[in-house]
Amino acid sequence: MKQLVAFLLWMIAAAPVTAQVQGVKLDEPVELPAFAFENGIGETFNAGTLQDQWTIVMFGFLSCPDVCPFTMGNLEATIAEMGLRVRPDNVPKVVFLSVDPDRDAELIGTYAKFFHPDFQSFTGDRTDIDALIEATDSFYRLMAPDEDGYYEVQHSSSVSVIAPDGTLRAKLQPPFDPGLTAEFLTQLQIQYRREAS
Protein backbone atom coordinates (compact mmCIF):
# COMPACT_ATOMS: atom_id res chain seq x y z
CA MET A 1 0.00 0.00 0.00
CA LYS A 2 2.77 2.37 0.99
CA GLN A 3 4.51 1.54 -2.26
CA LEU A 4 1.36 2.26 -4.23
CA VAL A 5 0.96 5.66 -2.60
CA ALA A 6 4.61 6.43 -3.27
CA PHE A 7 4.17 5.39 -6.88
CA LEU A 8 1.04 7.54 -7.32
CA LEU A 9 2.82 10.54 -5.80
CA TRP A 10 5.72 9.94 -8.17
CA MET A 11 3.27 9.76 -11.11
CA ILE A 12 1.76 13.13 -10.16
CA ALA A 13 5.16 14.73 -9.68
CA ALA A 14 6.59 13.29 -12.89
CA ALA A 15 3.60 14.02 -15.15
CA PRO A 16 4.45 17.64 -16.09
CA VAL A 17 8.03 16.65 -16.86
CA THR A 18 7.11 13.74 -19.12
CA ALA A 19 4.31 15.57 -20.96
CA GLN A 20 5.45 16.07 -24.54
CA VAL A 21 5.68 19.56 -25.99
CA GLN A 22 4.47 19.31 -29.57
CA GLY A 23 4.72 22.95 -30.53
CA VAL A 24 5.74 26.46 -29.56
CA LYS A 25 3.64 29.53 -30.34
CA LEU A 26 5.74 32.55 -31.29
CA ASP A 27 5.38 35.64 -29.10
CA GLU A 28 4.95 37.82 -32.19
CA PRO A 29 3.94 36.84 -35.73
CA VAL A 30 6.82 36.93 -38.22
CA GLU A 31 6.38 38.37 -41.73
CA LEU A 32 7.77 36.18 -44.50
CA PRO A 33 9.82 37.44 -47.47
CA ALA A 34 8.88 37.01 -51.13
CA PHE A 35 9.66 33.57 -52.53
CA ALA A 36 8.55 31.39 -55.45
CA PHE A 37 8.85 27.64 -55.90
CA GLU A 38 7.65 25.18 -58.56
CA ASN A 39 7.65 21.40 -58.61
CA GLY A 40 7.39 20.18 -62.20
CA ILE A 41 3.80 18.95 -61.83
CA GLY A 42 2.12 22.33 -62.20
CA GLU A 43 1.93 23.39 -58.55
CA THR A 44 3.38 26.63 -57.23
CA PHE A 45 4.28 27.83 -53.75
CA ASN A 46 4.69 31.54 -53.03
CA ALA A 47 3.54 34.24 -50.63
CA GLY A 48 0.21 34.32 -52.45
CA THR A 49 -0.56 30.65 -51.94
CA LEU A 50 -0.15 31.12 -48.18
CA GLN A 51 -3.17 33.42 -48.01
CA ASP A 52 -6.51 32.33 -46.57
CA GLN A 53 -5.41 28.92 -45.30
CA TRP A 54 -3.17 27.39 -42.68
CA THR A 55 0.13 26.02 -44.03
CA ILE A 56 2.66 23.69 -42.43
CA VAL A 57 6.15 23.82 -43.99
CA MET A 58 8.74 21.10 -43.45
CA PHE A 59 12.33 21.54 -44.65
CA GLY A 60 14.11 18.34 -45.67
CA PHE A 61 15.65 16.39 -48.54
CA LEU A 62 14.56 13.36 -50.55
CA SER A 63 17.63 11.21 -49.78
CA CYS A 64 16.62 11.37 -46.13
CA PRO A 65 16.03 7.75 -45.12
CA ASP A 66 14.50 8.11 -41.70
CA VAL A 67 13.52 11.49 -40.25
CA CYS A 68 11.75 13.02 -43.30
CA PRO A 69 9.45 10.05 -44.09
CA PHE A 70 8.77 9.68 -40.36
CA THR A 71 7.82 13.35 -40.00
CA MET A 72 5.73 13.36 -43.19
CA GLY A 73 3.89 10.22 -42.05
CA ASN A 74 3.16 11.84 -38.72
CA LEU A 75 1.97 15.03 -40.44
CA GLU A 76 -0.40 12.94 -42.56
CA ALA A 77 -1.84 11.43 -39.39
CA THR A 78 -1.99 14.91 -37.82
CA ILE A 79 -4.00 16.19 -40.80
CA ALA A 80 -6.41 13.27 -40.42
CA GLU A 81 -6.82 14.24 -36.75
CA MET A 82 -7.37 17.89 -37.72
CA GLY A 83 -10.18 16.80 -40.02
CA LEU A 84 -12.05 15.63 -36.92
CA ARG A 85 -11.48 18.88 -35.04
CA VAL A 86 -11.81 21.84 -37.42
CA ARG A 87 -13.76 23.00 -40.47
CA PRO A 88 -12.43 21.57 -43.74
CA ASP A 89 -11.09 24.98 -44.82
CA ASN A 90 -9.05 25.18 -41.60
CA VAL A 91 -7.28 21.86 -42.12
CA PRO A 92 -3.67 22.93 -42.79
CA LYS A 93 -2.02 22.41 -46.13
CA VAL A 94 1.29 20.54 -45.81
CA VAL A 95 4.31 21.64 -47.87
CA PHE A 96 7.65 19.82 -48.01
CA LEU A 97 10.48 22.08 -49.15
CA SER A 98 13.70 20.37 -50.23
CA VAL A 99 16.88 22.24 -49.34
CA ASP A 100 18.78 19.91 -51.71
CA PRO A 101 17.71 21.14 -55.18
CA ASP A 102 20.75 19.65 -56.96
CA ARG A 103 19.65 16.09 -56.19
CA ASP A 104 15.92 16.60 -55.82
CA ALA A 105 14.66 19.00 -58.52
CA GLU A 106 13.72 16.23 -60.93
CA LEU A 107 11.63 14.12 -58.53
CA ILE A 108 10.35 16.71 -56.13
CA GLY A 109 6.71 17.02 -57.24
CA THR A 110 5.62 13.45 -56.51
CA TYR A 111 7.37 13.07 -53.14
CA ALA A 112 4.73 14.64 -50.89
CA LYS A 113 1.86 13.00 -52.82
CA PHE A 114 3.14 9.66 -51.56
CA PHE A 115 2.14 10.68 -48.05
CA HIS A 116 -1.16 12.40 -48.92
CA PRO A 117 -2.67 13.37 -52.29
CA ASP A 118 -3.13 16.97 -51.09
CA PHE A 119 0.44 17.40 -49.77
CA GLN A 120 2.81 19.40 -51.98
CA SER A 121 6.60 19.34 -52.33
CA PHE A 122 8.84 21.94 -53.90
CA THR A 123 12.40 23.04 -54.34
CA GLY A 124 14.04 25.90 -56.20
CA ASP A 125 16.65 28.61 -56.17
CA ARG A 126 19.01 28.61 -53.24
CA THR A 127 18.23 32.33 -52.72
CA ASP A 128 14.54 31.61 -52.16
CA ILE A 129 15.28 28.58 -49.98
CA ASP A 130 17.69 30.55 -47.84
CA ALA A 131 15.26 33.47 -47.50
CA LEU A 132 12.53 31.18 -46.18
CA ILE A 133 14.97 29.31 -43.94
CA GLU A 134 16.16 32.57 -42.41
CA ALA A 135 12.69 34.06 -41.97
CA THR A 136 11.45 30.95 -40.17
CA ASP A 137 14.58 30.81 -37.99
CA SER A 138 15.34 27.41 -39.50
CA PHE A 139 18.63 25.79 -40.46
CA TYR A 140 20.19 23.44 -42.99
CA ARG A 141 23.68 22.37 -43.95
CA LEU A 142 24.93 20.13 -46.78
CA MET A 143 27.53 17.80 -45.31
CA ALA A 144 30.71 16.56 -47.04
CA PRO A 145 30.14 13.50 -49.26
CA ASP A 146 31.27 10.10 -47.91
CA GLU A 147 33.43 7.65 -49.91
CA ASP A 148 30.32 6.52 -51.82
CA GLY A 149 29.41 10.06 -52.81
CA TYR A 150 26.40 10.19 -50.52
CA TYR A 151 26.03 13.39 -48.58
CA GLU A 152 23.78 13.97 -45.65
CA VAL A 153 21.80 17.15 -45.22
CA GLN A 154 21.28 18.36 -41.70
CA HIS A 155 18.10 20.34 -41.28
CA SER A 156 15.83 21.75 -38.61
CA SER A 157 13.69 19.03 -37.12
CA SER A 158 10.91 21.48 -36.29
CA VAL A 159 8.18 22.41 -38.74
CA SER A 160 6.82 25.93 -39.39
CA VAL A 161 3.16 26.85 -39.02
CA ILE A 162 1.95 29.76 -41.16
CA ALA A 163 -1.40 31.47 -40.54
CA PRO A 164 -3.94 32.52 -43.20
CA ASP A 165 -2.51 36.08 -43.09
CA GLY A 166 0.83 34.70 -44.37
CA THR A 167 2.76 35.19 -41.13
CA LEU A 168 4.72 32.55 -39.23
CA ARG A 169 2.91 31.78 -35.97
CA ALA A 170 4.38 28.63 -34.44
CA LYS A 171 6.80 25.74 -34.72
CA LEU A 172 5.89 22.09 -34.37
CA GLN A 173 8.49 19.89 -32.72
CA PRO A 174 9.31 16.17 -32.66
CA PRO A 175 8.09 13.61 -31.76
CA PHE A 176 5.03 14.93 -33.71
CA ASP A 177 2.49 12.78 -31.90
CA PRO A 178 -0.45 13.20 -34.28
CA GLY A 179 -3.18 13.61 -31.65
CA LEU A 180 -1.22 16.06 -29.50
CA THR A 181 0.03 18.00 -32.53
CA ALA A 182 -3.52 18.33 -33.87
CA GLU A 183 -4.64 19.55 -30.45
CA PHE A 184 -1.85 22.16 -30.42
CA LEU A 185 -2.82 23.36 -33.93
CA THR A 186 -6.50 23.53 -33.00
CA GLN A 187 -5.73 25.70 -29.95
CA LEU A 188 -3.44 27.88 -32.09
CA GLN A 189 -6.29 28.45 -34.56
CA ILE A 190 -8.72 29.36 -31.78
CA GLN A 191 -6.24 31.93 -30.39
CA TYR A 192 -5.62 33.31 -33.88
CA ARG A 193 -9.33 33.87 -34.51
CA ARG A 194 -9.74 35.43 -31.05
CA GLU A 195 -6.88 37.85 -31.72
CA ALA A 196 -8.23 38.73 -35.16
CA SER A 197 -11.76 39.52 -33.92
Place this chain on the structure above:
Amino acid sequence: MKPVLMGLVAACFPAALWAQDITATEAVVPLAPPGVMTHAAYLTLHNTGQGSRTLIGVQAAGYAMAHLHSSEDKNGVATMSVLHGLEIDAGQTVTFEQGGMHIMLMHPAAPLSEGAEVALTLQFANGETVEVTAPVKRLGYGS
Protein backbone atom coordinates in the same frame (compact mmCIF):
# COMPACT_ATOMS: atom_id res chain seq x y z
CA MET B 1 11.84 -40.42 -34.49
CA LYS B 2 13.12 -37.48 -32.57
CA PRO B 3 16.13 -36.73 -34.83
CA VAL B 4 13.83 -37.02 -37.83
CA LEU B 5 11.47 -34.49 -36.31
CA MET B 6 14.34 -32.17 -35.54
CA GLY B 7 15.57 -32.51 -39.10
CA LEU B 8 12.10 -31.75 -40.39
CA VAL B 9 11.87 -28.61 -38.24
CA ALA B 10 15.33 -27.55 -39.40
CA ALA B 11 14.28 -28.04 -43.01
CA CYS B 12 11.22 -25.86 -42.47
CA PHE B 13 13.26 -23.08 -40.84
CA PRO B 14 16.59 -22.96 -42.60
CA ALA B 15 17.43 -19.73 -40.82
CA ALA B 16 16.62 -21.18 -37.41
CA LEU B 17 19.04 -19.65 -35.02
CA TRP B 18 20.08 -22.58 -32.84
CA ALA B 19 23.66 -21.98 -33.76
CA GLN B 20 23.35 -18.26 -33.21
CA ASP B 21 22.58 -16.14 -30.23
CA ILE B 22 20.99 -13.27 -32.11
CA THR B 23 17.34 -13.33 -33.06
CA ALA B 24 15.79 -10.70 -35.29
CA THR B 25 12.10 -9.81 -35.19
CA GLU B 26 9.78 -7.12 -36.55
CA ALA B 27 11.94 -6.54 -39.60
CA VAL B 28 10.30 -4.11 -42.02
CA VAL B 29 11.18 -1.91 -44.97
CA PRO B 30 8.63 0.93 -45.09
CA LEU B 31 7.37 1.47 -48.62
CA ALA B 32 9.43 4.36 -50.01
CA PRO B 33 8.17 7.38 -51.99
CA PRO B 34 8.54 6.84 -55.76
CA GLY B 35 12.01 7.30 -57.20
CA VAL B 36 13.72 7.92 -53.88
CA MET B 37 17.25 6.49 -53.91
CA THR B 38 17.71 6.26 -50.15
CA HIS B 39 15.36 4.74 -47.63
CA ALA B 40 15.47 2.53 -44.54
CA ALA B 41 14.90 -0.84 -42.87
CA TYR B 42 14.03 -1.42 -39.22
CA LEU B 43 14.14 -4.44 -36.91
CA THR B 44 14.54 -5.61 -33.34
CA LEU B 45 17.57 -7.66 -32.30
CA HIS B 46 17.73 -9.80 -29.19
CA ASN B 47 20.86 -11.44 -27.85
CA THR B 48 19.81 -14.74 -26.29
CA GLY B 49 23.38 -15.87 -25.72
CA GLN B 50 25.77 -15.70 -22.78
CA GLY B 51 28.23 -13.24 -24.29
CA SER B 52 27.90 -9.83 -25.90
CA ARG B 53 27.85 -9.46 -29.69
CA THR B 54 28.85 -6.46 -31.77
CA LEU B 55 26.94 -5.66 -34.93
CA ILE B 56 29.47 -4.19 -37.34
CA GLY B 57 27.74 -4.08 -40.72
CA VAL B 58 24.86 -5.00 -42.95
CA GLN B 59 24.32 -5.99 -46.55
CA ALA B 60 21.00 -5.70 -48.39
CA ALA B 61 20.28 -7.72 -51.52
CA GLY B 62 19.20 -5.47 -54.38
CA TYR B 63 20.89 -2.35 -53.04
CA ALA B 64 24.25 -0.85 -53.92
CA MET B 65 24.95 -0.13 -50.25
CA ALA B 66 23.49 -0.47 -46.79
CA HIS B 67 24.76 1.32 -43.70
CA LEU B 68 23.99 1.19 -40.00
CA HIS B 69 22.82 4.67 -39.04
CA SER B 70 21.37 6.57 -36.18
CA SER B 71 19.21 9.69 -36.37
CA GLU B 72 19.68 12.20 -33.61
CA ASP B 73 18.12 15.51 -32.78
CA LYS B 74 20.90 17.87 -31.81
CA ASN B 75 19.48 21.15 -30.49
CA GLY B 76 16.60 21.07 -32.95
CA VAL B 77 18.69 19.92 -35.93
CA ALA B 78 18.06 16.48 -37.44
CA THR B 79 21.40 14.74 -37.93
CA MET B 80 22.57 11.24 -38.80
CA SER B 81 25.64 9.39 -37.69
CA VAL B 82 27.18 6.11 -38.80
CA LEU B 83 27.11 3.31 -36.24
CA HIS B 84 30.57 1.78 -36.41
CA GLY B 85 29.77 -1.03 -34.02
CA LEU B 86 26.70 -1.68 -31.95
CA GLU B 87 27.34 -3.81 -28.89
CA ILE B 88 24.44 -5.98 -27.81
CA ASP B 89 24.96 -7.41 -24.33
CA ALA B 90 23.83 -10.87 -23.31
CA GLY B 91 20.07 -10.77 -22.83
CA GLN B 92 19.79 -7.27 -24.32
CA THR B 93 17.24 -6.20 -26.92
CA VAL B 94 17.99 -3.31 -29.27
CA THR B 95 15.39 -1.71 -31.48
CA PHE B 96 15.91 -0.02 -34.82
CA GLU B 97 12.91 2.27 -35.24
CA GLN B 98 11.83 5.46 -37.00
CA GLY B 99 13.58 8.53 -35.66
CA GLY B 100 16.38 6.43 -34.16
CA MET B 101 18.68 3.66 -35.31
CA HIS B 102 17.99 2.49 -38.84
CA ILE B 103 19.55 0.54 -41.68
CA MET B 104 20.03 3.01 -44.50
CA LEU B 105 19.37 1.33 -47.86
CA MET B 106 20.93 3.11 -50.83
CA HIS B 107 20.41 2.91 -54.57
CA PRO B 108 17.86 0.14 -55.09
CA ALA B 109 18.41 -1.85 -58.29
CA ALA B 110 14.65 -1.64 -58.90
CA PRO B 111 11.78 0.07 -57.13
CA LEU B 112 10.12 -2.21 -54.57
CA SER B 113 6.38 -2.41 -54.14
CA GLU B 114 4.37 -3.48 -51.14
CA GLY B 115 4.69 -7.21 -50.48
CA ALA B 116 8.25 -7.46 -51.80
CA GLU B 117 10.98 -8.70 -49.47
CA VAL B 118 14.49 -7.44 -48.78
CA ALA B 119 17.11 -9.97 -47.69
CA LEU B 120 19.39 -8.44 -45.07
CA THR B 121 22.65 -9.97 -43.87
CA LEU B 122 23.78 -8.70 -40.50
CA GLN B 123 27.51 -8.97 -39.84
CA PHE B 124 28.92 -9.40 -36.36
CA ALA B 125 32.42 -8.80 -35.06
CA ASN B 126 32.94 -12.51 -34.27
CA GLY B 127 32.43 -13.39 -37.93
CA GLU B 128 28.84 -14.55 -37.49
CA THR B 129 26.20 -13.46 -39.95
CA VAL B 130 22.47 -13.42 -39.37
CA GLU B 131 20.07 -13.53 -42.31
CA VAL B 132 16.85 -11.54 -41.97
CA THR B 133 13.98 -11.14 -44.42
CA ALA B 134 12.27 -7.75 -44.21
CA PRO B 135 8.90 -7.36 -45.92
CA VAL B 136 8.08 -4.07 -47.67
CA LYS B 137 5.02 -2.54 -46.02
CA ARG B 138 3.21 0.78 -46.17
CA LEU B 139 3.42 2.07 -42.62
CA GLY B 140 0.45 3.52 -40.82
CA TYR B 141 0.78 6.37 -38.38
CA GLY B 142 -1.62 7.71 -35.83
CA SER B 143 -2.06 8.42 -32.20
